[in-house]
Amino acid sequence: MSMHPATRAAGRPAAAGAAALTAVLTLADPASAHAEVEADIPRALARNLTLPFVSEAESDSAGFQRVRVVLPDGIAPGDVTLADAPRGWKRKATSDGYTVVGPALNTGTDAEHKVRIRRLPDARQLVFKTVETYADGEISRWIELPTGGAAPEQLAPVLEVQGATEAAATSAGPDRQKAAGRSGGVSAGLVAVPLLLGAGAWWIRARASSGSG
Structure with missing residues (x-):
């Protein structure tokens, strides 16, 4: 019994796909150790x-x-x-x-x-x-x-x-910890300077008021 032309046409892409897959698998197989x-x-x-x-x-x-x-x-x-x-x-x-x-x-x-x-x-x-x-x-x-x-x-x-x-980065070692300490010290110093200046200005005003009294 002969195959219908449409059936033969549909079978050709399937066969071609199978052949291509076989070729890919063959090439993917490593030829040497590593x-x-x-x-x-x-x-x-x-x-x-x-x-x-x-x-x-x-x-x-x-x-x-x-x-x-x-x-x-x-x-x-x-x-x-x-x-x-x-x-x-x-x-x-x-x-x-x-x-x-x-x-x-x-x-x-x-x-x-x-x-x-x-x-x-x-x-x-x-x-x-x-x-x-x-x-x-x-x-x-x-x-x-x-x-x-x-x-x-x-x-x-x-x-x-x-x-x-994040945990590994924060415990990366003494060098990073020292750097973080230096950064924290600088930040604290920057905050402390205005406070000291304010306290000094208050003390000067208080002395001036005491002297005029």
Whole structure:
């Protein structure tokens, strides 16, 4: 039985749409591994925030043995403690970040670790350049920065940070507290000056009236 022409015409857009969807899904599938960082609602100035890092395995012959992370401005190596890592892996501080290293993982196993940050800086975007080393010496460098053009092939892990809460901003540290104290002192001084001037004028008038009496 032959298909009605209208039925065939209606079927062509549906088939084309299915083919297009298949192509999109195919292109969306990542062709290579990557490194990433994430957090639950990361806010500027947040304290004791845990950041999970994931390095996806891409070697067919060896497993991860070392992951080195360069910290962004505003986070010092001493502000970082290791919260979780593969069994036997330890954290070692470096001049610009830290390294987690230990027994080689099984081939094809992702390297996952978590660090606790004492306090996030007041920034909207934090870049954590990451260098991964496999047991056979192969190195993957995820250190390229995002730009306005095409995405780089080896993009460094980027954490998007939300604005600080009011509580975090008011307890941002001694420097901000001192600045707030200085501002309050200036305001109090500005209020006190007219009061002192008024008191002085009253005292002069009172003396004048006493003398004339």
